[in-house]
Amino acid sequence: MKLLIKNGRVVDPSQHLDAICDVLVEDGKIAKIGKKLAEAADETYDATGKVVAPGFIDMHTHLREPGLEAKESIRTGTMAAAAGGITTIACMPNTKPAISTSIVVSGIKERAAREGFVNVEVIGSISKDEQGKELSEMGDMLEKGAVAFSDDGHYVDSSRLLMNAARYMTSFDAPLVSHSIESELNADGYMHEGAVSAKIGVPGVPSVAEDIAVARDVLVAGYTGAHIHIAHVASKGAADIIRQAKAKGWPVTAEVTVHHLTLTDEACLGYSTATRVSPPLRSRDHVEGMREALLDGTIDMIVTDHAPHAPEEKDVEFRKAPNGFCGLETSVGVVLTDLYHTGVLTLDQVIEKMSCRPAEIFKLKGGRLTEGALADITILDLDKEWTVDSKKFYTIGKVTPFEGKQCKGKAVATIVAGNIVMRDGEVCKK
Numbered sequence: 001m002k003l004l005i006k007n008g009r010v011v012d013p014s015q016h017l018d019a020i021c022d023v024l025v026e027d028g029k030i031a032k033i034g035k036k037l038a039e040a041a042d043e044t045y046d047a048t049g050k051v052v053a054p055g056f057i058d059m060h061t062h063l064r065e066p067g068l069e070a071k072e073s074i075r076t077g078t079m080a081a082a083a084g085g086i087t088t089i090a091c092m093p094n095t096k097p098a099i100s101t102s103i104v105v106s107g108i109k110e111r112a113a114r115e116g117f118v119n120v121e122v123i124g125s126i127s128k129d130e131q132g133k134e135l136s137e138m139g140d141m142l143e144k145g146a147v148a149f150s151d152d153g154h155y156v157d158s159s160r161l162l163m164n165a166a167r168y169m170t171s172f173d174a175p176l177v178s179h180s181i182e183s184e185l186n187a188d189g190y191m192h193e194g195a196v197s198a199k200i201g202v203p204g205v206p207s208v209a210e211d212i213a214v215a216r217d218v219l220v221a222g223y224t225g226a227h228i229h230i231a232h233v234a235s236k237g238a239a240d241i242i243r244q245a246k247a248k249g250w251p252v253t254a255e256v257t258v259h260h261l262t263l264t265d266e267a268c269l270g271y272s273t274a275t276r277v278s279p280p281l282r283s284r285d286h287v288e289g290m291r292e293a294l295l296d297g298t299i300d301m302i303v304t305d306h307a308p309h310a311p312e313e314k315d316v317e318f319r320k321a322p323n324g325f326c327g328l329e330t331s332v333g334v335v336l337t338d339l340y341h342t343g344v345l346t347l348d349q350v351i352e353k354m355s356c357r358p359a360e361i362f363k364l365k366g367g368r369l370t371e372g373a374l375a376d377i378t379i380l381d382l383d384k385e386w387t388v389d390s391k392k393f394y395t396i397g398k399v400t401p402f403e404g405k406q407c408k409g410k411a412v413a414t415i416v417a418g419n420i421v422m423r424d425g426e427v428c429k430k
């Protein structure tokens with residue numbers, strides 16, 4: 001099968017490539033990149049006026065399978081990823097059962113290969129069933145293809161357990177992904193503690209809950225030499241701590257979500273459960289701090305933290321709603337609208353933070369457009385105007401704080417291993 005992508009603006013910051021050219025894809029790989037390629041192909045995709053980028057990678061997705069399929073499944077979650085222009089997702093282990101054993105890792109990988117529309121990487125849990133008591137079978141899970149470990153959704157309260165995990169991982173070189181929010185302080189609130197929480201009378205979680213947790217985790221990385229990746233950084237204090245850790249040369253990396261870069265706690269003013277998330281949406285100064293940290297390299301990548309819940313679970317009062325909302329189908333559009341078109345990020349930076357860096361840090365195959373590389377490609381229309389409408393989403397967890405947002409910029413095709421899995425927003429049948 002040969003696919004010829006004609007006349008697009010091919011952008012790969014990892015090679016300082018930004019040129020109008022053609023990309024020939026053959027048997028799932030990039031066979032050739034060049035001007036006016038004349039090869040015969042089974043299909044030609046006219047990318048005139050579009051950007052051809054290495055496939056976008058989301059290292060923080062909740063697929064909910066096994067066990068929580070009322071919220072999402074491998075099939076619906078990967079369809080949502082394809083629709084959003086994402087070619088690889090890494091799924092988090094807070095499923096039922098949790099991803100704590102090699103058999104669950106193999107099961108997800110097998111089902112994803114059969115039913116998935118995009119590549120699925122698996123993040124196993126640090127502790128058995130994310131209970132924070134004993135280590136899970138990390139070595140066995142690595143053998144079956146897990147790429148990292150996390151107790152996402154929970155902080156690893158036990159420093160002893162985290163030290164053991166970190167020491168163990170130094171011989172494997174797999175990152176520990178830390179959900180860094182101190183548990184006791186976190187348990188007392190429902191949103192960011194600040195002027196808005198005071199105004200609407202909702203108990204808040206202080207941002208220092210995040211800072212305390214991040215401080216311990218980067219100290220463990222510095223002490224053991226194990227790679228610790230800080231998930232969904234949302235506090236400017238936490239970003240400062242990560243900046244200092246990186247300056248010391250400690251093996252720390254970090255991610256920020258699309259919503260923590262673009263929304264403030266003012267979104268919670270109407271008590272909409274679509275704004276409840278952990279870490280919470282914070283005040284403007286923290287949002288500015290996230291943007292600064294992204295720009296100076298303190299934060300390495302942008303993620304979705306796609307955390308779908310069944311719509312009826314979110315249809316309750318603010319304090320009773322579960323944390324999280326969907327993000328796979330809005331991330332590219334929101335980033336292009338609020339960060340690229342406003343001049344916060346250049347196109348190179350968008351692609352670096354959503355493709356090249358995640359691939360590099362988690363040692364994945366994608367993230368580059370080079371001859372011989374896997375043909376995972378995202379095609380963007382930077383100027384396409386569209387409105388977020390959750391009724392059109394593929395995800396089960398329709399709830400989004402971006403409902404009704406007018407966006408400029410969208411992924412218009414998603415190509416995974418040479419196969420077009422989404423065209424113009426429609427996911428292609430398997």
Ligand code: DOR
Pocket residue numbers: 062094152153154179276277278279305307308322323324325
């Ligand atoms: O808001 C969140 N929801 N944050 C998390 O870290 C977990 C996630 C979930 O699993 O629903």
